[in-house]
Amino acid sequence: MSPIEFAEKSSVPLLCINALTKRYGQERAIDRVTFSVLPNEVLGVIGPNGAGKTTLMETAVGLLAADSGELLWRGERLLASRRRGLLFYLPDGVRPYQDQLTAEVISFFASVYRRSAAEIDETLTSVGLKPVLHKRVHTLSKGYNRRLLLALGLLTPHELVLMDEPFDGFDLRQTRDIIGVLRHHAQRGRTFVLAIHQLADAERVCDRFVLLADGQIRGLGTLDELRAETSLPNGSLEDIFLALT
Numbered sequence: 214m215s216p217i218e219f220a221e222k223s224s225v226p227l228l229c230i231n232a233l234t235k236r237y238g239q240e241r242a243i244d245r246v247t248f249s250v251l252p253n254e255v256l257g258v259i260g261p262n263g264a265g266k267t268t269l270m271e272t273a274v275g276l277l278a279a280d281s282g283e284l285l286w287r288g289e290r291l292l293a294s295r296r297r298g299l300l301f302y303l304p305d306g307v308r309p310y311q312d313q314l315t316a317e318v319i320s321f322f323a324s325v326y327r328r329s330a331a332e333i334d335e336t337l338t339s340v341g342l343k344p345v346l347h348k349r350v351h352t353l354s355k356g357y358n359r360r361l362l363l364a365l366g367l368l369t370p371h372e373l374v375l376m377d378e379p380f381d382g383f384d385l386r387q388t389r390d391i392i393g394v395l396r397h398h399a400q401r402g403r404t405f406v407l408a409i410h411q412l413a414d415a416e417r418v419c420d421r422f423v424l425l426a427d428g429q430i431r432g433l434g435t436l437d438e439l440r441a442e443t444s445l446p447n448g449s450l451e452d453i454f455l456a457l458t
C-alpha cells in the first residue's frame with residue numbers, strides 16, 4: 214500500500230456512533246451521543262460515576278437496545294446482528310466461567326479463536342497472569358480477575374475491543390504495565406475504546422477523549438485539541454474536564 218493509500222485508509226473511521234440515545238424510563242442515560250473511533254487509536258470515554266459510560270458501551274455493542282441512533286462500520290450501517298463479530302466488549306466486574314481453572318478458561322478461549330501456543334504465552338506474560346493459572350476463577354483477586362479479562366480480550370481476533378474500567382483493581386505499577394500492553398497492541402493494529410473514570414490513568418493511555426457528563430458529550434478530541442478549546446494550554450485532563458462540565 215502506498216503512503217497516500219495508507220493515509221486515506223487510516224482516516225476513514227473504523228466506527229461512527231451517530232446520535233445514540235438510551236433511556237431508562239424518563240431518564241436519558243445517554244443523549245444523542247455522536248463520535249467516531251479511528252483505526253489503531255486508544256479512545257477514552259471519560260466521565261464520573263453515572264455519566265453514562267457503561268450504558269454507552271452496552272448500547273453500542275448491542276447488549277442494550279438503543280432508543281434511537283445508529284452505528285456505521287467503515288462508513289456502512291452496522292446492524293445489531295453483525296456487532297458481535299466486529300466488536301468485543303469486556304464488561305466491568307464479571308467473572309467468566311467461575312468454577313473453571315484459569316488455565317482452562319484461557320485454553321478454551323484460545324482454541325475458539327485458534328491462537329498459537331506462542332500467542333497464548335505472549336499474552337499470559339504481557340498481562341502477568343502466569344502465577345494464577347492453577348487457580349479457579351472465583352478465587353482470583355480483583356486485580357488478577359481483571360488480568361484474566363484483559364487476556365481474553367487480547368486473545369480475540371476483533372479489531373475493536375471495548376473495555377469498561379480496564380484499570381480498576383490495579384495499583385500504580387500494574388496500571389503502568391497494562392497501559393504499555395494496550396499501547397503495544399494498538400501499534401500492532403488493534404483499536405481500543407476504554408471507559409475510564411480515573412482521569413490520570415486516561416491521560417496516560419488514550420490518544421483521544423470523549424468527555425461525558427449526564428449522558429451528553431461535553432468535549433471530544435486529543436489533549437491538545439481540548440486544551441485549545443478550553444484555553445488551558447498546560448491544562449491536565451482533570452482541569453479540562455472541570456472547565457467543560
Ligand SMILES: Nc1ncnc2c1ncn2[C@@H]1O[C@H](COP(=O)(O)OP(=O)(O)OP(=O)(O)O)[C@@H](O)[C@H]1O
Pocket residue numbers: 237242260261262263264265266267268269410
Ligand atoms: N438498569 C438501569 N435502570 C435504570 N437506570 C439505570 C440502569 N443502568 C444505569 N442507569 C442509570 O443511567 C445513568 C448512567 O449509568 P451508567 O452505569 O451508564 O454510568 P457510568 O458512567 O458507567 O457510571 P459508573 O462509573 O458509576 O459505572 C445513571 O443515572 C444510572 O443510574
